[in-house]
Every structure is written in C-alpha cells, then in structure tokens.
Amino acid sequence: MEDQRAPGQWWRHGPPWRSAADGAEPHRPHWPWRSTALLTAVVLIGSNYAGHSQPDRVPLDGYARVLLLVASLLLLWRHRHPVFVAFGTAAATLVHLAGGHPYGPVFLTVAVACFGAVVAGHRWAAWGSLGLLWGGHALVALWLYRWLPPSGDQGAGVYQEIGIAAWGLAILALSELVRVRREQWARERADRLEAARRRADDERLRIARELHDVLAHSISVINVQAGMGLALLDSDPEQARTALTTIKAASKEALGEVRQVLDTLRASGVAPRAPAPGLDRLPELVQQAAAAGLTVEIEGEPPKLPPGADLAAFRIVQEALTNVVRHSGSRHARVRFAHDGDALRLRIDDDGPATGADAGGSGNGLAGMRERAAALGGTIEAGPRPDGGFRVLAVLPSQIREVQ
Incomplete structure (x- = not known):
C-alpha cells in the first residue's frame, strides 16, 4: 500500500516503511527487485564504460562480469541478511579489483550493502566489510600487484589508499546519520502513540466520570422518590403524584445530560450543542x-x-x-x-x-x-x-x- 501522506509530512513523521522497532507489526522484509535491477544495470553498463576509459587495466571478460553480477544480485538479500550481503559484496568487489579489472561503479554495491547494514542495526558488519575491502585493496595495490594482473602494473600510492579510506568513512558517516534519524523517527512515533493512548484514556475516564455523576445523582433521586411514591400510593395519592412528577423531571434531566455526553463522544472535536453544567x-x-x-x-x-x-x-x-x-x-x-x-x-x-x-x-x-x-x-x-x-x-x- 502506498503512503498517503503529503510530502511535507514525510520528513516530519518519518519514512513510509515500518519495522517492528518502529512500533508496527513485525513483518518479513520485502524483496527489493526494482532497486536491485536498477543498480545491476548501472554497475554493468558503468563498468563497461570504465573499461574503455582505463586501457591499462584488464579488459572486462566473462569472469569479471560474473563477479559484477554476483556483487549486484547479492543486494536482493540486503533487507533479510544485511551482514552476509555486506561482506559478500565487499569480497566480490575485492576479487574483481585484485583481478586487475577496471575501477568503476562496482563500489556502489558495497556502499548500498553497508548502508543497509548500518540502518538495520549491524554497524559492526558495515565497518568490518569496508575494513576488509580497504585492507585487501591496500595489500594488493601496495604489495601483491607484482604477481597479479595486469602485467607491468606500477601499483598505487599511499594517497590513493587514503582517498579510498575517506570514501569508506563518508559512506559510514552517511549511514550513521540515517540510522540516527530512523531511531529518532521511531521514538517520535512511539511518543505519538503513547500520547494518543493517554488522550484516549483521559477521554474515557472523563466520560466515565460524567456518566457516573449524572446517573448516580439522578438515579438516587429517582430511587428515593420511587420508594416514597410506593409508600404513599394508597394513603396520600397527591404526594405520590408529586413523587412521580419528580421522577419524571429527574429522568428527563438525566437523559439530556447522558445524550450530551454521548454526542460529544460521537463527534470528537466538535463543540457540544448545550453548555456544560x-x-x-x-x-x-x-x-x-x-x-x-x-x-x-x-x-x-x-x-x-x-x-x-x-x-x-x-x-x-x-x-x-x-x-x-x-x-x-x-x-x-x-x-x-x-x-x-x-x-x-x-x-x-x-x-x-x-x-x-x-x-x-x-x-x-x-x-x-x-x-x-x-x-x-x-x-x-x-x-x-x-x-x-x-x-x-x-x-x-x-x-x-x-x-x-
């Protein structure tokens, strides 16, 4: 079901998705088919263009494309198994780069997987997978490049590794910001639900008090007058008539006040038609x-x-x-x-x-x-x-x- 809120309400009350932590009913995460298909297309097409612009790297072959496809399709499970997907995309990307294949949008798969892991509450998995990717890339670029394709590779400098580390930290920082914001949304939603429950309880108590006060007073009067009327029905009919008249007036007043309370209950937020006593x-x-x-x-x-x-x-x-x-x-x-x-x-x-x-x-x-x-x-x-x-x-x- 689509979210029906106005655009301005989205940022005020949080995103349209729900989770058990947000106060919604627990449910199994959905499969992100469309976003994964889009990311897969971006990675494959972008890597193909990157291969043409990096002639010094190993051209894309079937092996490289399989690794790109694996790293992209793993994102289908990012909502169900965020830890596995974070380490899986990092490992596939590392193997792709260790094979000397072109740099390109394959890093996007790692960024999305780590983002999902942090937002799902698995911060250690995001930090660990990015650390694995950066450490493995630094090992390849600074030492193992002598024995790995492409032949004649001069390796990478320290500044390039610092840039990759900065990229990873930026991804983690953005993910942490989103995680904090989601927790804030969850707290605000819980506070709103609790406030609504308190308002409902207060309104229920108010109505109970009103009905009790109206009915207890009127029924007490009716009870006394009914007893008096029964006692005097034969000996003093006129006094019994007076008692019955009082019963009629008290019951009419009680019905009017009960109707006023019920009207207020049925039409929440609408001013009562009769003034309160x-x-x-x-x-x-x-x-x-x-x-x-x-x-x-x-x-x-x-x-x-x-x-x-x-x-x-x-x-x-x-x-x-x-x-x-x-x-x-x-x-x-x-x-x-x-x-x-x-x-x-x-x-x-x-x-x-x-x-x-x-x-x-x-x-x-x-x-x-x-x-x-x-x-x-x-x-x-x-x-x-x-x-x-x-x-x-x-x-x-x-x-x-x-x-x-």
Whole structure:
C-alpha cells in the first residue's frame, strides 16, 4: 500500500516503511527487485564504460562480469541478511579489483550493502566489510600487484589508499546519520502513540466520570422518590403524584445530560450543542436534593469560574450531595464556599450517621472527584468527622480564581 501522506509530512513523521522497532507489526522484509535491477544495470553498463576509459587495466571478460553480477544480485538479500550481503559484496568487489579489472561503479554495491547494514542495526558488519575491502585493496595495490594482473602494473600510492579510506568513512558517516534519524523517527512515533493512548484514556475516564455523576445523582433521586411514591400510593395519592412528577423531571434531566455526553463522544472535536453544567445550576441541584428529602444550606457566594473549573466544582457538589442521600442518615447538608489565599475551598458537610457498607467513600464517586480536582491541580479530602458526620473538602488552586 502506498503512503498517503503529503510530502511535507514525510520528513516530519518519518519514512513510509515500518519495522517492528518502529512500533508496527513485525513483518518479513520485502524483496527489493526494482532497486536491485536498477543498480545491476548501472554497475554493468558503468563498468563497461570504465573499461574503455582505463586501457591499462584488464579488459572486462566473462569472469569479471560474473563477479559484477554476483556483487549486484547479492543486494536482493540486503533487507533479510544485511551482514552476509555486506561482506559478500565487499569480497566480490575485492576479487574483481585484485583481478586487475577496471575501477568503476562496482563500489556502489558495497556502499548500498553497508548502508543497509548500518540502518538495520549491524554497524559492526558495515565497518568490518569496508575494513576488509580497504585492507585487501591496500595489500594488493601496495604489495601483491607484482604477481597479479595486469602485467607491468606500477601499483598505487599511499594517497590513493587514503582517498579510498575517506570514501569508506563518508559512506559510514552517511549511514550513521540515517540510522540516527530512523531511531529518532521511531521514538517520535512511539511518543505519538503513547500520547494518543493517554488522550484516549483521559477521554474515557472523563466520560466515565460524567456518566457516573449524572446517573448516580439522578438515579438516587429517582430511587428515593420511587420508594416514597410506593409508600404513599394508597394513603396520600397527591404526594405520590408529586413523587412521580419528580421522577419524571429527574429522568428527563438525566437523559439530556447522558445524550450530551454521548454526542460529544460521537463527534470528537466538535463543540457540544448545550453548555456544560456549572455552579449557576446550584439552585436546581438544591431543589433536586430537597425532592429526595435532603435540605441543603449554602454558605458563601458561589464564585464565577472558567468552564472546566465550573463543571468540576458543580460535579463535586453534586456527587457529595448524592453520597449524603445514599449513604447518610442525615437529612441536612451544608455547602460552603470560601477563599484561602489564592485557593478556592469548597466544603460539603453532613451530620451523619453513615449507613451502608460503602459509606466510607471507597467507590467510583470519590475517585472521580479526586480525578477532577487533580486535573485542575487541586486536592480532595473526604472522610468521617470526629462528631460522626462526613466531610468533603475540595481545594482548587489559583489558576481557577474568580473571573471578573
């Protein structure tokens, strides 16, 4: 499958090929037929031209062409067996040159093989094969040329060997640069995947908190009102009707908020059509609590906060009151807003006593409140009071100070 990214994204996110180290699924390397065929043609045709321009060397014969073909075709295995290909191309090239045949693009096969070995992580193979080629060529050019073709060869000077060594070092340096860049691409891709996973986890937790807060509060109200309605159905039908009316209103509100959360989930990146709830809905929350038989006293003025902090403060109050309805024998709760320096202190108290095995606050509700506060850099303290009640204290830091 072809890479569909724009050209500018290629350099920003790395090349289109993948490997197991890059975070992709492990797969068997492909056969580089087209590039190998092109390189083989370049080596054979270029060596033929080089033979005409170097009359002092041994003309190309069938033996020389076989060596050129072997060095080129070995590149077919450079992705599967990079070490073998690096040493194989170096050996074939060395034998070709030791036979007195013309210099030419046969060095290109060694360069491509060593490049592939370094990029694949086999640096020692690239360095070793180039060292083998250079050492063997220096031995032939400086000593063995007396007994090797072509006849009358004067050998090579030290400067020529230095030039060949510089060529090899340049190939290795370029290969190392590509290897470092590929490792950087792999790290960046892994970082992007990890960031995407974190965003998905954070979004899943956010949705879970929203659904829990909405459903726990509304179902608690519905449960209390349903019990009241059943108890009064025969003795006080009018009061039972009031309870059913409250159930209808609470269920309608819960459905609306759940729909809003699900709409946000389905349309990622699209602004919600309805504003998120905030402390401006505190009177409505107090009224719902009253319908469940809980009297709520507000102390202090609810501050004006940015949307995210406003939602967190509202959900903390909502969850705390829900816990009072579900887990406390008290029918009275106090919500107090105060400022301590640059921090907003939000305190919810009830007089107890606690009822039920999970009244200590070990469930998802308090965990969600702590996550909301922590996301803003704040803290939540929740636990029984010395006098037998229960207290939730949220401290939200200075970045959500009151908006003028």
